[in-house]
Amino acid sequence: MSKTPVRKGFTIWFTGLSGAGKSTLAHELDRQLRARGVPNVEILDGDVVRENLSKGLTFSKEDRDINIRRIAFVCHLLTRNGVPTIAAAISPYRETRDYARRLIGDFIEVHVATPLDTCIERDVKGLYRKALAGEIGEFTGVSDPYEPPLDPEVVCHTQEETLEESAGKILAYLEERGYLAPLRERTAETVVMRGN
Amino acid sequence: MSKTPVRKGFTIWFTGLSGAGKSTLAHELDRQLRARGVPNVEILDGDVVRENLSKGLTFSKEDRDINIRRIAFVCHLLTRNGVPTIAAAISPYRETRDYARRLIGDFIEVHVATPLDTCIERDVKGLYRKALAGEIGEFTGVSDPYEPPLDPEVVCHTQEETLEESAGKILAYLEERGYLAPLRERTAETVVMRGN
Numbered sequence: 153m154s155k156t157p158v159r160k161g162f163t164i165w166f167t168g169l170s171g172a173g174k175s176t177l178a179h180e181l182d183r184q185l186r187a188r189g190v191p192n193v194e195i196l197d198g199d200v201v202r203e204n205l206s207k208g209l210t211f212s213k214e215d216r217d218i219n220i221r222r223i224a225f226v227c228h229l230l231t232r233n234g235v236p237t238i239a240a241a242i243s244p245y246r247e248t249r250d251y252a253r254r255l256i257g258d259f260i261e262v263h264v265a266t267p268l269d270t271c272i273e274r275d276v277k278g279l280y281r282k283a284l285a286g287e288i289g290e291f292t293g294v295s296d297p298y299e300p301p302l303d304p305e306v307v308c309h310t311q312e313e314t315l316e317e318s319a320g321k322i323l324a325y326l327e328e329r330g331y332l333a334p335l336r337e338r339t340a341e342t343v344v345m346r347g348n
Numbered sequence: 349m350s351k352t353p354v355r356k357g358f359t360i361w362f363t364g365l366s367g368a369g370k371s372t373l374a375h376e377l378d379r380q381l382r383a384r385g386v387p388n389v390e391i392l393d394g395d396v397v398r399e400n401l402s403k404g405l406t407f408s409k410e411d412r413d414i415n416i417r418r419i420a421f422v423c424h425l426l427t428r429n430g431v432p433t434i435a436a437a438i439s440p441y442r443e444t445r446d447y448a449r450r451l452i453g454d455f456i457e458v459h460v461a462t463p464l465d466t467c468i469e470r471d472v473k474g475l476y477r478k479a480l481a482g483e484i485g486e487f488t489g490v491s492d493p494y495e496p497p498l499d500p501e502v503v504c505h506t507q508e509e510t511l512e513e514s515a516g517k518i519l520a521y522l523e524e525r526g527y528l529a530p531l532r533e534r535t536a537e538t539v540v541m542r543g544n
Binding site for chain 2: 192204207218221225226232233234235
């Protein structure tokens with residue numbers, strides 16, 4: 153078993169509007185974790201999960217909830233086996249995120265709180281344009297609700313923070329809560345090992 | 349990180365008729381692995397997965413395949429993170445099992461080859477009676493096909509082996525292929541550690 157600074161499995165649960173930057177932030181966090189010596193991180197991206205676990209589901213409230221509960225089930229299995237896991241899906245409903253929190257236990261909710269206006273301006277996938285033109289229905293923030301978290305562990309303001317800063321806040325939280333060994337301590341361990 | 353005799357993640361993929369003894373064998377294997385010092389084993393049981401990942405799917409070939417591909421996706425994530433994983437689902441179609449094999453890589457196919465007659469005699473859940481009476485359709489072995497593996501890694505004959513023997517054959521295979529540290533070697537390690 154390789155030495156890892158991860159002391160306990162956890163799930164970083166990103167929630168936020170389409171285009172808020174959840175996937176981008178997930179990959180930046182993955183990069184920073186690996187740079188810290190974490191050998192494996194599992195990212196469950198909304199789009200990938202829809203393909204592998206939820207093909208055929210619609211964007212109705214019922215189907216969105218089923219999709220999120222499936223992601224939560226897989227995060228639960230990974231987390232209890234010590235895997236650092238990142239989920240990046242809109243997950244618009246508070247109640248369903250709370251279900252995920254209860255199931256997973258070691259659950260860190262990160263609100264990617266990019267304002268709707270900014271998401272509409274960015275419109276990376278061109279989906280807001282279509283949603284605002286009425287070409288796509290049930291679109292979160294436009295024609296479908298988004299319930300922001302009331303008490304998330306971390307809030308990222310991507311419109312005023314760099315990607316590094318946002319991910320850094322999450323890393324700091326993981327250290328603070330003992331999920332991740334702090335950098336200083338790991339250096340000491342390395343020195344001791346070299347001393348042998 | 350606790351010391352574990354597992355050197356690499358793997359998936360033990362049980363396939364066989366309803367009532368062949370897949371779940372029972374999965375739990376016996378889990379017991380034997382834990383007795384050998386493996387701290388965590390993940391069992392993906394067909395029924396549990398249908399509830400958590402595949403609610404609403406039927407028993408048509410298409411839906412069975414979707415169900416199996418979802419199980420395979422989760423086994424793949426667990427296996428590549430070093431988790432010893434056991435899947436116990438009928439998985440009647442050869443092609444879909446081969447898809448799971450390719451996706452997972454460290455894949456040990458175990459045919460629980462209990463003959464149909466024996467399964468009908470046991471009829472633990474009373475399903476064969478109903479299937480034979482035509483009250484349940486699409487029932488594997490009765491009104492739906494089962495394609496036995498052509499070259500499985502292990503075959504268990506539950507009608508002539510004890511549960512311990514069947515699980516023991518799988519453990520032996522895991523040792524032989526280097527997934528599991530052999531007992532002797534681990535004893536030596538323990539002695540050395542005590543010597544310190």
